[in-house]
Amino acid sequence: MHIIFFHGQESGPDGGKIRALASLATDLSCTYESVDYRDLPDHPDKRVERLMARISACDDDIILVGSSVVY
Numbered sequence: 001m002h003i004i005f006f007h008g009q010e011s012g013p014d015g016g017k018i019r020a021l022a023s024l025a026t027d028l029s030c031t032y033e034s035v036d037y038r039d040l041p042d043h044p045d046k047r048v049e050r051l052m053a054r055i056s057a058c059d060d061d062i063i064l065v066g067s068s069v070v071y
Contacts, residue, residue, distance in 0.1 A: 002060040005034040006051060008068035009041055017067050031060070
């Protein structure tokens with residue numbers, strides 16, 4: 001099982017939530033990654049394209065975990 005973390009617009013690939021979830025993933029013997037979207041803050045379509053490329057490149061079952069805050 002491979003977990004892909006999708007961070008929010010104002011976060012990054014190594015934020016506190018992702019670090020906590022990465023620890024749980026390790027405990028469950030899952031591989032994981034956190035794709036970096038910081039260079040695309042105002043381009044949701046390009047963020048999705050990058051995510052889909054990572055999903056397509058994976059040979060394992062995937063769990064997608066997202067986090068965002070709306071103000």
